[in-house]
Amino acid sequence: MTLAILFSRTRAEIFRLLFEDPARESHLRDLAREAGLSPAALQRELTSLAGSGLILSRRDGNRHYFKANTAHPWYADLHGLVSKTTGIVPALKNVLVPLDGIEFAFIFGSIAAGHASTSSDVDLLILGSIGLRKLTPALRGLSQTFSRELNPYCMTTEEWRRKRRENDAFAARVTREPKFWLKGDADVFDSMGF
Structure with missing residues (x-):
């Protein structure tokens, strides 16, 4: 099973990149490059996930950073799913x-x-x-x-x-x-x- 079965490719890539390593905090463009997706498509999904509380976002000047919200009740389940499919x-x-x-x-x-x-x-x-x-x-x-x-x-x-x-x-x-x-x-x- 892959994350793409459960989620859109964009959301699956976000989960893969942010939930595999709980300490990782990444800039939007770095995430887009690693995921092979456009920053605009990624931004829409990141905004939605941040609104749900699954990820955290912060700004530092012009840069927008994102990371998994390890305090979210679903974090452990999503982290486990990512580890099993992309470890x-x-x-x-x-x-x-x-x-x-x-x-x-x-x-x-x-x-x-x-x-x-x-x-x-x-x-x-x-x-x-x-x-x-x-x-x-x-x-x-x-x-x-x-x-x-x-x-x-x-x-x-x-x-x-x-x-x-x-x-x-x-x-x-x-x-x-x-x-x-x-x-x-x-x-x-x-x-x-x-």
């Missing part, structure tokens, strides 16, 4: 961020698109000098913990650029699909023509 994302970040040789890493496929089940495999694109020999042992524990098959696709940034130049079908599909970023910056990735 692999923060776990992957914890494993991948410290590893050397990774410039960019993201989840693509059904999980990023919002229509995965708890048994869906996890498609990862890893760009950098790291190889499967070093990456596989780091991911093995997560695969067992979350009972999900992890499918890492590793290549150098030059290999990826070549695939993009040659209009490789896999590269074209991954480029246009939604992504959950694990390591690296989406804006840098986009600006470099990846």
